[in-house]
Amino acid sequence: MAVVKSWTLPPTAFAKLTEKQHTQIMKKLTFEVGRRLIMKTPVDTGRARGGWMPSIGSPAGGEGGPDPEGVQTLARVRVTMSEIDSRGGQVTIYFTNNVSYIGYLNAGTSKQAPAHFVEATVDEVTSVIQ
Numbered sequence: 487m488a489v490v491k492s493w494t495l496p497p498t499a500f501a502k503l504t505e506k507q508h509t510q511i512m513k514k515l516t517f518e519v520g521r522r523l524i525m526k527t528p529v530d531t532g533r534a535r536g537g538w539m540p541s542i543g544s545p546a547g548g549e550g551g552p553d554p555e556g557v558q559t560l561a562r563v564r565v566t567m568s569e570i571d572s573r574g575g576q577v578t579i580y581f582t583n584n585v586s587y588i589g590y591l592n593a594g595t596s597k598q599a600p601a602h603f604v605e606a607t608v609d610e611v612t613s614v615i616q
Contacts, residue, residue, distance in 0.1 A: 505574055513567045515611060516540065516579050520563035522607040523581055524556040528591055528598035535559060537585035540566040542573065545582040 495503065520540055527535040536553030539546035540563050553559045570577055587595075594601025 508576075509570060509574060511615075512570050512577060512579070515615065516567050516570065517563060518611050518614070519579075519581060519607060520566075521560060522610065523604065524559050524563075526599055526603040526607060527556075527583075527588075528596035529554050530596075534583065534585045534588055534591055537583040537588060538562075539582045539584070541580045541582065542566060542569055542577045543580075545580045547582075547584065549584050 520538065524535055524538055527538070529535050532552035532554030533549070535556050536550045536559050538559050539548060539550055550559060550562070566579065570579075591599065592602060592604045600606065
């Protein structure tokens with residue numbers, strides 16, 4: 487006896503639903519990575535925290551300016567999230583920090599943040615989605 491299977495959704499509707507879900511996941515990941523990087527970045531003048539520049543497709547240039555509280559920097563993350571919608575979630579997201587001493591901060595030169603806080607952020611977010 488043959489088993490007959492059928493779609494509960496037409497394939498085109500399934501594809502649209504999958505794309506929408508993928509877009510939502512990309513937006514959530516972008517927000518979480520951005521928020522965590524911003525908040526883990528040690529603050530003296532706020533220049534390093536404000537240096538996080540999210541972008542789609544290629545790394546961003548520039549530094550962004552001092553942002554001790556991270557408010558303007560998180561706003562840039564939200565703008566990037568809105569751009570994900572217009573591209574159907576099929577994007578590569580970059581978080582670039584062009585402040586000259588960000589590598590030293592990430593290496594552990596500040597007592598405000600553990601060494602390798604950037605890598606720890608990626609590991610945290612990766613563990614949430616697995």
